[in-house]
Each structure stands twice: as structure tokens, then as C-alpha cells.
Amino acid sequence: MRYFIITLGILILGVVLIAGRRGDLSRNRPMQIFPDMKRQAKLRPQTANGFFPNGFSSQLPPEGTIAQEQPLTVGGRAVYSFEDAPVNTGRQTGSTNFIALNPFPITGGFLARGEREFNIYCAPCHGRTGEGTGITKKIGAMAVVANLHDKRIVEFTDGEIFHVISQGKGVMQGYASQIAVPDRWAITGYLRALQLSRLGSVDDLAPELRAKLQ
Numbered sequence: 001m002r003y004f005i006i007t008l009g010i011l012i013l014g015v016v017l018i019a020g021r022r023g024d025l026s027r028n029r030p031m032q033i034f035p036d037m038k039r040q041a042k043l044r045p046q047t048a049n050g051f052f053p054n055g056f057s058s059q060l061p062p063e064g065t066i067a068q069e070q071p072l073t074v075g076g077r078a079v080y081s082f083e084d085a086p087v088n089t090g091r092q093t094g095s096t097n098f099i100a101l102n103p104f105p106i107t108g109g110f111l112a113r114g115e116r117e118f119n120i121y122c123a124p125c126h127g128r129t130g131e132g133t134g135i136t137k138k139i140g141a142m143a144v145v146a147n148l149h150d151k152r153i154v155e156f157t158d159g160e161i162f163h164v165i166s167q168g169k170g171v172m173q174g175y176a177s178q179i180a181v182p183d184r185w186a187i188t189g190y191l192r193a194l195q196l197s198r199l200g201s202v203d204d205l206a207p208e209l210r211a212k213l214q
């Protein structure tokens with residue numbers, strides 16, 4: 001009996017020692033047996049410090065420093081890549097709704113750039129005309145590639161297409177890390193032109209072109 005009580009006592013003590021103070025807050029620093037580099041001599045920002053001649057811990061960047069990135073100019077405003085802006089996300093700021101229209105002006109040069117990028121990045125699967133009959137489909141590497149002339153995809157807004165290019169969809173990977181933001185919008189513009197080429201009528205042509213056709 002005596003041994004039983006002693007064993008029980010040791011057991012209770014063990015449980016209390018191991019689990020007894022879990023969840024308690026302590027103002028003491030935890031004991032660090034291997035502190036590694038958790039504590040080190042460093043300058044805190046915006047404080048006085050004698051290390052630099054001017055006595056500030058924070059220093060201006062050296063002269064000639066080049067900014068890590070240039071902002072995009074969209075609608076006369078500078079937009080940085082970290083901003084929650086329609087040009088970066090394809091969505092209205094602070095919402096999940098896709099924007100209707102391409103934020104860049106659609107010019108001939110812009111579409112030519114879109115064509116070049118589309119033929120590099122999209123044509124291997126979707127084909128140069130967007131029908132989903134690229135080389136990966138032909139050799140059987142991809143079973144089902146979306147036909148970009150499907151009514152459902154034609155009805156996408158520009159923002160939604162940009163979103164698919166950036167984030168991918170199903171087995172299609174996202175291209176945000178490979179294609180720069182303006183190029184993704186150029187592809188979006190070019191894809192719209194491809195879709196329109198199937199849907200347009202003779203009446204959409206300029207008069208002189210229409211005359212040539214007839």
C-alpha cells in the first residue's frame with residue numbers, strides 16, 4: 001500500500017509538472033538553451049543611435065539607389081504591384097466582382113503585343129486561333145483544353161479572363177509569375193479580338209474595307 005501511495009504521488013507530481021501550467025501566461029522570458037540568432041545586437045528603426053555619424057538608426061538610401069520597381073501608369077495614376085487595384089487583380093477594389101473592361105487603352109501596338117504573347121504562352125494548348133487545338137492536345141498531353149470561343153468564355157468580362165490567365169483554372173496553371181501584368185492585359189485584349197473575329201459581321205468593317213470585300 002505504501003509503495004502504491006508513493007507511486008501515485010510521483011505520478012501526480014509528474015503530470016502536474018508536465019501539463020500543470022499549460023496555457024498560463026508568464027512575464028518571464030522562456031529559457032533558451034540554443035538561442036541561435038533570436039537575440040542579436042541590432043538597430044531599431046527610428047531611434048537615436050550613435051553608430052552613424054548623424055545619430056539616427058534609420059538612414060536614407062545611398063545616392064543613386066535604383067527603385068525595385070516602377071509603378072504602372074493606369075488612367076493617369078501610378079499603381080504599384082502590391083496595391084489592391086483592378087489592374088493587378090482584375091477585380092474592383094475591395095470586392096470580388098470582376099471589372100468589365102481592360103484598364104489599358106486598346107491600340108494596334110497593344111494588340112500586336114497581345115498576339116505575340118498569346119502565341120508564346122497560350123497557343124501551345126489553346127491553338128493560335130483559341131479553339132483549344134494546340135500541340136499539347138494533338139500529341140495527347142492534354143485531354144481537354146478549353147475552346148476560348150465557347151459562349152460561356154466569350155461572355156466572361158475582361159477582368160475574369162485576366163484572372164484566369166493570372167491564377168489558372170482547373171488543370172491550367174496560372175501565369176502570374178511568368179507574364180507581366182501589362183502583357184496579361186494585352187493577351188486579354190488580343191483574345192477579345194480573336195473572339196470577335198468569329199462573331200463580327202460585314203457591317204462591323206470600315207466602309208472602304210467593306211467595299212473591297214464586295
Ligand code: HEC
Nearest residue numbers: 121122125144145146153161164165169170171172175187
Ligand atoms: C498547358 C496548357 C495550357 C496553356 C499554356 C494555357 N491554357 Fe488555358 N486552359 C487549359 C485547360 C486544360 C483549360 C481547361 C481547364 C479546366 O476547365 O479544367 C484552360 C482553360 C482556359 C480558360 C477558360 C477557364 C474557365 O473558366 O473555363 C481560359 C479563358 C484560358 N484557358 C485562357 C488561357 C490563356 C489566355 C492562356 C495564355 C496565357 C492559356 N489559357 C494558356 C490549358 C492551357
